[in-house]
Amino acid sequence: MDVITQIFANFGVTWPKFGAQVILFLTVYWILNKKAFGPVIKMLEERRTRIQEGQQNAEKIKKQLAEAELRYQDVLRKANDDATKLLDEARASCEVHSQKQTQQAIKDAENIILKAQETITQERNKMVAEVKKEMVGLVVNTTAKVVGKVITPEDQKRLSEETTKELVS
Helix, strand or coil, X not given: CHHHHHHHHXXXXXXXXXXXXXXXXXXXXXXXXXXXXXXXXXXXXXXXXXXXXXXXXXXXXXXXXXXXXXXXXXXXXXXXXXXXXXXXXXXXXXXHCCHHHHHHHHHHHHHHHHHHHHHHHHHHHHXXXXXXXXXXXXXXXXXXXXXXXXXXXXXXXXXXXXXXXXXHC
């Protein structure tokens, strides 16, 4: 014990001061751990959770977009099948009916095809617009949450434009 006391004395350390410094260090560590480190770690965990939720929402939107694309293809295929059937019927009736009636049936079939394609295009554009709107909102909200500050209108506009560019490509 004398050796330790002598070493401490050579370095200018006295037991009462050393004990007080250890107690002070432990007190400061406990306070920092309770008041600073704990809340920061909690905040980081919340951000990680929000980011994961944002990624899950993005995956969900991608799946919805893929499903919408499949529905679009299905509707287009059905419309083409219907149009093909109508055209085949028009050609078959051409042999029985006069030229005027045949031309009318073909015009009707083409109108149905055009209307179906217009409807499909409108429906697809509507779905894509809705998905883009949701995606932009999610990106803005997720960015605001991750950054931890209020997003200005200029930032929202810039994020919206960047997200739209990414979705288009």
